[in-house]
Amino acid sequence: MTATETPTVSVRPARNSTSPQLKVRDLEAWYGESHALHGVDLDVYPGETVTLLGRNGVGKTTTLRAIMGIIRKRKGIVEFEQNSIMRVPLHKIAHRGIGFVPEERGIFASLTVNENLTLPPVVAKGGMSIETIYEIFPNLLERRMSPGTKLSGGEQQMLAIARILRTGVRLILLDEPTEGLAPVIVERIGEVLKVLKSHGVSVLLVEQNFRFASRIADHFYVMDHGQVIDNFSVSELTSRTETLNSVLGV
Numbered sequence: 001m002t003a004t005e006t007p008t009v010s011v012r013p014a015r016n017s018t019s020p021q022l023k024v025r026d027l028e029a030w031y032g033e034s035h036a037l038h039g040v041d042l043d044v045y046p047g048e049t050v051t052l053l054g055r056n057g058v059g060k061t062t063t064l065r066a067i068m069g070i071i072r073k074r075k076g077i078v079e080f081e082q083n084s085i086m087r088v089p090l091h092k093i094a095h096r097g098i099g100f101v102p103e104e105r106g107i108f109a110s111l112t113v114n115e116n117l118t119l120p121p122v123v124a125k126g127g128m129s130i131e132t133i134y135e136i137f138p139n140l141l142e143r144r145m146s147p148g149t150k151l152s153g154g155e156q157q158m159l160a161i162a163r164i165l166r167t168g169v170r171l172i173l174l175d176e177p178t179e180g181l182a183p184v185i186v187e188r189i190g191e192v193l194k195v196l197k198s199h200g201v202s203v204l205l206v207e208q209n210f211r212f213a214s215r216i217a218d219h220f221y222v223m224d225h226g227q228v229i230d231n232f233s234v235s236e237l238t239s240r241t242e243t244l245n246s247v248l249g250v
């Protein structure tokens with residue numbers, strides 16, 4: 001290395017050096033009598049961005065919903081920071097430090113951006129201030145008095161992520177944040193996820209947009225038929241291209 005070259009510093013969290021922040025083992029879930037998850041195993045390490053990949057209907061959203069306890073008919077192991085959350089009621093999950101941004105985003109149409117932002121209670125220490133959030137999302141600052149109905153899809157997605165950051169969560173489960181968004185907005189969501197990473201927030205992401213996911217994720221899990229069938233780090237991505245092509249059709 002010459003004097004002008006700077007060494008590359010990896011910000012990727014080391015998987016072996018710490019305990020997983022989220023540990024999921026043999027997670028099964030049902031919609032009524034319909035068995036949707038057949039034993040999902042995955043880990044999210046502190047500060048990681050982890051992406052769940054898979055074709056439509058393989059159980060990615062169901063995995064997030066089962067981790068949160070939105071789906072009550074479930075069994076297996078779900079531990080967050082070494083404590084089981086299987087018996088924690090849904091309304092208490094945020095207090096443990098986990099936030100969920102569903103695909104439908106859940107923005108209150110009649111409330112302004114600022115009201116939407118301040119509505120969820122702060123439930124854990126370390127939440128971002130409104131000022132910091134507006135620094136990260138300057139577009140939301142500009143639109144702070146606009147009602148939810150007037151926001152574009154991209155603005156709604158950013159608001160949905162932003163309001164969770166205020167609550168102090170340390171892990172965000174994010175369901176298809178780029179769906180239906182223009183490429184320039186997708187790019188912006190990617191930047192936001194990098195900012196979250198720099199703040200130490202871990203993300204478990206469900207994403208159909210493989211190119212987007214490949215730029216931001218540290219680790220990948222591939223699902224099929226309600227199970228994880230493969231997992232690999234971003235450094236192994238190139239060598240997995242063939243498998244991914246056949247499983248995902250990317």
Ligand SMILES: Nc1ncnc2c1ncn2[C@@H]1O[C@H](COP(=O)(O)OP(=O)(O)OP(=O)(O)O)[C@@H](O)[C@H]1O
Binds near residue numbers: 031056059
């Ligand atoms: N509310 C529901 N009631 C009954 N079955 C459901 C429900 N939601 C999903 N399913 C079924 O559970 C299975 C897994 O669906 P899930 O939405 O988790 O898949 P996914 O991988 O997230 O795909 P997609 O990208 O299409 O959402 C599918 O067979 C789906 O039809």
